[in-house]
Amino acid sequence: xxxxxxxxxxxxSLFATEExxxxxxxxxxxxxxHTEISKKWExxxxxxxxxxKNDLYKKSLMYMIQKKPTLILDELKVSCAQCHNPRITQGSxxxxxxxxxxxxxxxTKEKYHNALNTKSMKNGINCVVCHNVDxxxxxxxxxxxxxxxxxxxxxxxxxxxxxxANSPYHKTEKRDHFVNDDPKLCFACxxxxxxxxxxxxxxxxxxxxxFYPDNTSENAEGCKECHMSEKRKGVASNYAKPxxxxxxxxxxxxxxxxxxxxxxxxDYIDVKSKVRDGKFVINIKNNxxxxxxxxxxxxxxxxxxxxxxxxxxxxxKGKSILGAKWKDKKxxxxxxxxxxxxxxxxxxxxxxSQNYKFSIPKDAKYAKYIFSYRLISEKMAKxxxxxxxxxxxxxxxxxxxxxx
Numbered sequence: 001x002x003x004x005x006x007x008x009x010x011x012x013s014l015f016a017t018e019e020x021x022x023x024x025x026x027x028x029x030x031x032x033x034h035t036e037i038s039k040k041w042e043x044x045x046x047x048x049x050x051x052x053k054n055d056l057y058k059k060s061l062m063y064m065i066q067k068k069p070t071l072i073l074d075e076l077k078v079s080c081a082q083c084h085n086p087r088i089t090q091g092s093x094x095x096x097x098x099x100x101x102x103x104x105x106x107x108t109k110e111k112y113h114n115a116l117n118t119k120s121m122k123n124g125i126n127c128v129v130c131h132n133v134d135x136x137x138x139x140x141x142x143x144x145x146x147x148x149x150x151x152x153x154x155x156x157x158x159x160x161x162x163x164x165a166n167s168p169y170h171k172t173e174k175r176d177h178f179v180n181d182d183p184k185l186c187f188a189c190x191x192x193x194x195x196x197x198x199x200x201x202x203x204x205x206x207x208x209x210x211f212y213p214d215n216t217s218e219n220a221e222g223c224k225e226c227h228m229s230e231k232r233k234g235v236a237s238n239y240a241k242p243x244x245x246x247x248x249x250x251x252x253x254x255x256x257x258x259x260x261x262x263x264x265x266x267d268y269i270d271v272k273s274k275v276r277d278g279k280f281v282i283n284i285k286n287n288x289x290x291x292x293x294x295x296x297x298x299x300x301x302x303x304x305x306x307x308x309x310x311x312x313x314x315x316x317k318g319k320s321i322l323g324a325k326w327k328d329k330k331x332x333x334x335x336x337x338x339x340x341x342x343x344x345x346x347x348x349x350x351x352x353s354q355n356y357k358f359s360i361p362k363d364a365k366y367a368k369y370i371f372s373y374r375l376i377s378e379k380m381a382k383x384x385x386x387x388x389x390x391x392x393x394x395x396x397x398x399x400x401x402x403x404x
Contacts, residue, residue, distance in 0.1 A: 017147065019089050021155055023169075024128040025120035033167065033239040034127070037254045044256035046125035049084045051077065052117070053124070055388030056296075056376055057084070060335055063384040067328075067338055072101050074112040081116065082146035083189035086129055090115040091147065131158045136177055136184050143192040144205070150188050160236070162249065167239060181222030183208065190223075190295070201297050201336035207290035207350050221289060226264060228252040259373045260390070265292075265301075265397040270353075273369060273402055280305060280318075280360050280367050280404065285353040292348050297324050297336035298376045301348075302394065303356055307364035307404075316361035322347050323377065335384065364404055371398040 023029060027047070031038040041047055051058040061080070065073050075098060081088040090112065093101070100108035120126070134153035139145075153159060157171040161179045165172040177185045183205070191205030212220040231250040240246045257264040269292065270285040282303060286292050293299035300323035307316040323346060326339035333343065348354055360367075373395045381392055 017087050017089060017091070017152060018155070020087055020118065020120035020128065024132075024155060025118070026123045027126045030127045033169070033237045035238055036234070037236065038127075040253050040255045041126070043261040044254070045258055046256050047123070049124040050122045051080075051084070052122055055386055056381075056391045059384045059386050060337065063335060064338060067334070072098060074101055074109070074116065077116050078112070081121070082148060083144060084146075085116075085121045085124070086147035086150070086189075087120055087152075088115060088147070089118075128155075128158075130185065131160060131178075133177070133185060134159060134175065136188060138184055138187055138191070140187075140191060140205070140209075143194065144187065144189050146189050162236070164247075165236070166241070167237065181220065181224060183223045186223040186227075195337045195339065197340045199336075199339055199341065201339070202295050204290050204294045207294060211289045211351055224252055226268065226288065227257045228254060229257075259375075259395045259397065263397070265371070265373060269371075269398075271369075271371065271398060271400070273367070273400070275360070275404055278360060279357040282356045282358070282369055283353055284348060284356065286348045286350055289350045291350060293323065293373070294347070296375070297326060298380050299323060300374045300377050302370075302372045302374065304370040304372070305358045306368045306370070307361050308366040308368070309363040310365045312366075315363050316359075318358035320356050320358075325377075333380070333383075335380065360404060366401060367404055368399065368401040370396060372396045 027038045027041060045054075048054050049057075051061060057080070061073065061076050064076060065071055072093070075093040078088065078090055078093050082091075093112070097108050097112070101112070115121075120128070132152050132155070133150050134157075135151035136149060137151070138149045153173075154171075157173060158167070159173050159175040159178060161174065162172075163174040165174075176182075183190075187205040192203040193201055195201050229252045231252055233248055234251040235246040236249055236251050238246050255261055259265060268287045270287065272283045272285075274281050274283075282305075284303075288294075293301055300321050303320045303322075305318035306314060307318075309315045324336075325343040325345075326334055326336050327341055327343050328334040328338055329340045358367075374393075375391050376386060378392075386392065
């Protein structure tokens with residue numbers, strides 16, 4: 001008989017944060033003064049970063065456990081929370097707790113259930129996650145480490161871009177990472193990440209650095225202008241002292257634009273079409289400093305072409321997809337976080353253009369091209385069991401009918 005002895009010990013996480021007080025655990029507590037900001041934020045994916053509100057996130061975790069039963073679900077959740085929910089009170093799972101979770105010990109299970117399901121966690125990347133960031137120490141060689149890249153201030157102190165902000169509910173201080181266009185705060189979570197096999201599964205920040213290394217260029221674009229908005233006159237807070245009006249400032253929308261709550265793809269992608277050498281040619285110009293699509297590795301931009309004859313009857317179709325495919329050690333298509341290699345990558349690099357050529361049917365007189373966006377490919381959504389219509393929907397962002 002082989003006897004295995006486990007040496008159990010407790011390790012204090014260096015990156016655990018203190019539990020959120022009730023005053024700071026939800027954006028609803030901020031709405032009285034920051035009404036517009038809070039309402040815009042509620043349309044963002046930041047507000048749905050918790051696995052209980054994000055079917056793709058939740059099903060990806062379950063798929064990983066299904067494919068690799070040696071993985072511990074709560075350990076995965078804690079690891080992902082470094083970016084998905086950086087105010088988690090458990091920064092890591094101790095070696096002791098790994099054994100106890102594997103042994104299905106109720107007390108340990110309850111400990112992590114409570115840490116992973118606080119009201120603050122379920123509220124997503126909310127006000128206190130970003131506006132309580134006092135310092136950022138981003139080591140790009142390590143990629144995105146979320147809460148490990150940042151130092152939170154004292155609860156009750158909110159940091160922002162203004163040096164004369166005044167609130168009766170919290171302290172306010174100015175920090176440069178809210179003032180300039182440096183994307184450092186965003187890159188704490190959106191720079192790059194490798195999976196367990198050392199394969200890079202996303203690299204939005206690295207793609208950005210190709211054009212703006214260290215953000216030193218005078219023309220460097222940050223993330224804010226595109227994913228929040230250009231600065232415009234407004235109020236950051238509708239609070240005012242008795243007898244005074246709210247201070248008018250240059251502010252940005254807190255929408256964190258995505259394909260579902262903005263026209264961001266129309267704003268930063270140029271499309272032209274023409275007939276050349278018997279082919280219907282669509283030229284796409286990517287005006288962003290990162291790939292399209294970028295981020296999570298199963299996103300797709302789909303180009304569809306439908307041909308019509310003079311009687312408006314469909315006489316042909318064409319299709320092209322911008323995206324990446326990943327395979328596991330068995331050679332089967334999988335999600336990026338389980339992949340050992342990338343099968344292909346047809347995404348369009350930042351600040352570049354590409355021609356997509358389609359054969360024209362004999363009787364075609366008109367062509368209609370349709371651009372759409374999927375947050376996960378149809379095949380992989382089915383494979384991992386995604387059912388939320390938000391992720392299954394094909395978001396059409398541009399279409400045009402042209403005479404051939």
